[in-house]
Amino acid sequence: MIVAFLNRPDGFEKRVLYAAPDPSWGSSGIELVDLDQDGDLDVVYTNGDSFDSYLLKPYHGVRWLENRGDGILTERLLASVPGVHRAVPADLDGDGDLDLAICALIPDEIRQIEGESGSGVLWLEQTAPGVFERHQLAESQPRHAALEVGDFDSDGDLDIVVGNFSSRHDATQSAVILFRNEGR
Secondary structure: OOEEEEEEEEEEEEEEEEOOOOOOOOOEEEEEEEEOOOOOOOEEEEOOOOOOOOOOOOEEEEEEEOOOOOOOOOEEEEEEOOOOEEEEEEEEOOOOEEEEEEEEEOOOOHHHHHHOOOEEEEEEEEEEOOOEEEEEEEEOOOOEEEEEOOOOOOOOOOEEEEEEOOOOOOOOOOOOOEOOOOOO
């Protein structure tokens, strides 16, 4: 559930903005951002937590809860991503709109049972207003617990850095990986 506490003259008003259809929905992240740049705050919401049941869930994904200006949020699934853990809005391609950098985290125990590999780091490029195209940045084990965007190599464009998690020691896996933006 996503709940807003609105500051009113007589105290805080509690307003439910979004209620998941299942108690094991797996909420994993939330970002308040004007994703469509229409002057109001939207919500970018991820649900990909697999640590509660150790099962991959087909409804895990990145959702845009679009604020239509009346305080009512309209849910839009932007991408189905098992284990999605974080989605950070940023203009990754320098075209003036907001894209999303995404990472996924699937526990080692699930990867062993399910053989899951694949979508560890993704870029959802906003190609037209409200239209997102999926790009896989790494064909890697989805073990990325943290993600941040910034100009880490000081070349004027935004890069992506992810932090890795493993419940077992793995000397072959770096704790941090930098994805340098090489432009198009």
